[in-house]
Amino acid sequence: MVSREAQLVELVDADGVATGSTTVAEAHTAPGQLHRAFSVLLLDEEGRVLVQRRAAVKTRFALRWANACCGHPAPGDTLVEDAARRLVEEIGVRGAPLHRAGVYVYRAEDPATGRVEHEYDHVLVGRVPVGTELSPDPEEVADVRWVAPERLRRELADEPDRYAPWFGGVLRVATEAAGRLPAAAALATD
Template structure:
């Protein structure tokens, strides 16, 4: 089925991925989702998310989306776990019900990975590097500013590094 069909209420469980990019200081790259997104527009989320195409591996799909959304290439990704969740977007009525593969890429020199001006404005409104402790505090104080999967994705990553 299409991504659109999978996200109509009540939402059907399907594969997805979330990518965390971590810099040399241990900060995470967050993106503010573009205003035109059909689910959780203008909320802050991890570096990128998406769905693998039929027959496409999760890692290949994630690498493709990093280039398409952020202009980021040549970042090795490793899967650190899975986060299963369901969340309804009160603004659009769409539903996320995902078996979300969490992938992490370490980016020591971000200038080597970003293509200048390659961020897709149809996907991304803004970018910000944030320390994990600051993000966790923000998530607890203002959860409605963030995508509902972000805390779970970060938790899976943190658990994999313990």
């Protein structure tokens, strides 16, 4: 099996149009290359958001809290199918219907490693039943917890360095889409 850092990602321009490909490692080497990514935000039926604490072995933003899962679709792959597969691989959730909420473009340098996230990030939102069994991969995830959206927003405002730098933008995109996505409706009711 090819290591995650050796897998290919799709490079894109500012409009999200594919321009080529490179490895995950190269895309995240300073100054960073804009590439396609996805972030999955999961809510349960009570409207709580699943957050994961990234594993200590992560090469970018280790031990920071983030959304349910993140990843990079391989060039030519289907975004939603790749995201659904990563959801199973990272936290063990199967069969959650995912809805496209929008795109968040960002660039952030990890001060601990010098690695750079420069991503055209497709935000996907799903809803799962309360009590959905989670099975986090310890190589990917150090911890998980369900948090009410209003508490999550407070924590992001009060202690932003505890969270991955993309998470606030991902939450904002999902919240803005709440009126048109049943899976995200709880985000708009705070």
